[in-house]
Amino acid sequence: xxxxxxxxxxxxxxxxxxxxxxxxxxxxxxxxxxxxxxxxxxxxxxxxxxxxxxxxxxxxxxxxxxxxxxxxxxxxxxxxxxxxxxxxxxxxxxxxxxxxxxxxxxxxxxxxxxxxxxxxxxxxxxxxxxxxxxxxxxxxxxxxxxxxxxxxxxxxxxxxxxxxxxxxxxxxxxxxxxxxxxxxxxxxxxxxxxxxxxxxxxxxxxxxxxxxxxxxxxxxxxxxxxxxxxxxxxxxxxxxxxxxxxxxxxxxxxxxxxxxxxxxxxxxxxxxxxxxxxxxxxxxxxxxxxxxxxxxxxxxxxxxxxxxxxxxxxxxxxxxxxxxxxxxxxxxxxxxxxxxxxxxxxxxxxxxxxxxxxxxxxxxxxxxxxxxxxxxxxxxxxxxxxxxxxxxxxxxxxxxxxxxxxxxxxxxxxxxxxxxxxxxxxxxxxxxxxxxxxxxxx
Ligand SMILES: Nc1ncnc2c1ncn2[C@@H]1O[C@H](COP(=O)(O)OP(=O)(O)OP(=O)(O)O)[C@@H](O)[C@H]1O
Numbered sequence: 001x002x003x004x005x006x007x008x009x010x011x012x013x014x015x016x017x018x019x020x021x022x023x024x025x026x027x028x029x030x031x032x033x034x035x036x037x038x039x040x041x042x043x044x045x046x047x048x049x050x051x052x053x054x055x056x057x058x059x060x061x062x063x064x065x066x067x068x069x070x071x072x073x074x075x076x077x078x079x080x081x082x083x084x085x086x087x088x089x090x091x092x093x094x095x096x097x098x099x100x101x102x103x104x105x106x107x108x109x110x111x112x113x114x115x116x117x118x119x120x121x122x123x124x125x126x127x128x129x130x131x132x133x134x135x136x137x138x139x140x141x142x143x144x145x146x147x148x149x150x151x152x153x154x155x156x157x158x159x160x161x162x163x164x165x166x167x168x169x170x171x172x173x174x175x176x177x178x179x180x181x182x183x184x185x186x187x188x189x190x191x192x193x194x195x196x197x198x199x200x201x202x203x204x205x206x207x208x209x210x211x212x213x214x215x216x217x218x219x220x221x222x223x224x225x226x227x228x229x230x231x232x233x234x235x236x237x238x239x240x241x242x243x244x245x246x247x248x249x250x251x252x253x254x255x256x257x258x259x260x261x262x263x264x265x266x267x268x269x270x271x272x273x274x275x276x277x278x279x280x281x282x283x284x285x286x287x288x289x290x291x292x293x294x295x296x297x298x299x300x301x302x303x304x305x306x307x308x309x310x311x312x313x314x315x316x317x318x319x320x321x322x323x324x325x326x327x328x329x330x331x332x333x334x335x336x337x338x339x340x341x342x343x344x345x346x347x348x349x350x351x352x353x354x355x356x357x358x359x360x361x362x363x364x365x366x367x368x369x370x371x372x373x374x375x376x377x378x379x380x381x382x383x384x385x386x387x388x389x390x391x392x393x394x395x396x397x398x399x400x401x402x403x404x405x406x407x408x409x410x411x412x413x414x415x416x417x418x419x420x421x422x423x424x425x426x427x428x429x430x431x432x433x434x435x436x437x438x439x440x441x442x
Pocket of ligand 1: 045064066133
């Protein structure tokens with residue numbers, strides 16, 4: 001380890017920022033089960049590993065290297081990563097991925113899905129992105145066109161699968177990481193493809209950012225500040241949208257177009273995108289919004305438009321939008337019979353039935369079982385003179401056709417006692433105290 005006061009100060013700064021990033025996250029990092037260190041073997045991940053092994057309990061550390069099998073040296077890099085972990089007595093794993101093509105995007109997608117596979121609840125995956133990566137990301141997004149969220153850059157932390165991704169080096173520049181690596185005498189891999197300015201990111205890194213930094217030495221800090229302000233505005237906007245969204249989303253979780261049309265056009269666009277995000281986790285772009293507007297919202301009144309959004313299908317029916325996991329509608333691999341003898345939320349595989357105490361409703365839950373509709377069922381809704389088919393009840397309630405076939409029904413023995421979200425059957429209704437029975441799509 002070389003001793004020079006400037007280098008010592010940089011290393012101290014790296015340690016301080018690393019710990020500050022970790023302690024800014026809730027729940028606290030002391031409760032984390034495992035810290036998975038995403039380790040490519042490059043400069044940033046070597047500094048990340050060095051800091052983690054110095055500042056975090058060794059028993060919780062776990063190094064993860066992704067072998068993309070894209071370059072001749074790939075197995076040597078995996079070997080290098082292994083040696084780095086073993087020399088610090090840290091557990092190590094290599095995950096093999098085979099990206100769809102040789103592009104940066106395909107490699108990134110494959111890498112992140114591997115991380116999602118290995119991460120467990122209570123784990124944090126530490127990545128080595130730094131302030132120069134952040135500036136490149138923002139610049140790249142500006143060039144492609146982005147809104148508030150895109151210009152917020154990379155977050156210090158975000159959920160990843162069932163765990164959490166954390167970037168403890170995000171506030172440190174590449175030069176600082178180089179100084180720290182030099183001071184700690186760390187070897188690191190120089191991926192030759194990082195020099196090739198055919199790739200947009202490399203072009204920005206080698207040709208654009210150096211000129212900006214030369215002219216405006218504070219550019220990294222300023223862009224990071226901008227990114228934080230954008231992220232804050234975006235979070236605030238989402239809070240406001242959540243409030244308005246409650247006016248548009250009904251008890252079945254679908255989007256009521258009549259309520260939505262009461263808003264001004266910019267808010268309408270924001271609300272629709274926000275509903276889609278809350279329901280699916282997908283953030284749609286302007287082009288997708290335009291296609292949805294034309295193909296779904298403006299489709300003829302008697303059409304049954306469908307828009308495919310990843311694994312979800314967006315449908316319009318009777319003045320509402322529905323977003324369901326595709327393949328589960330029409331309903332196929334479902335739980336057909338679920339005992340429901342007490343209050344609670346019953347998972348049917350494609351949707352849930354919520355049973356809760358209410359001032360009026362189903363008089364008892366004793367012996368109640370939820371079964372799928374098979375067809376031909378009839379019941380006499382409470383307060384009506386005649387019995388009616390369940391098919392007709394579902395039609396009258398404007399339940400979309402793709403839900404009707406397997407609609408859950410509540411039975412006691414062979415007797416139909418309630419149709420969730422629709423009615424309680426005669427003889428099973430209590431005006432004193434009972435249970436409400438609601439169906440909800442996921
Ligand atoms: N092969 C790999 N194995 C494990 N982690 C990796 C690998 N490649 C990259 N990483 C992680 O990602 C961080 C950023 O790496 P790099 O800047 O090369 O990726 P990027 O493509 O710019 O980022 P992103 O993956 O977020 O788009 C590294 O510090 C490391 O934590």
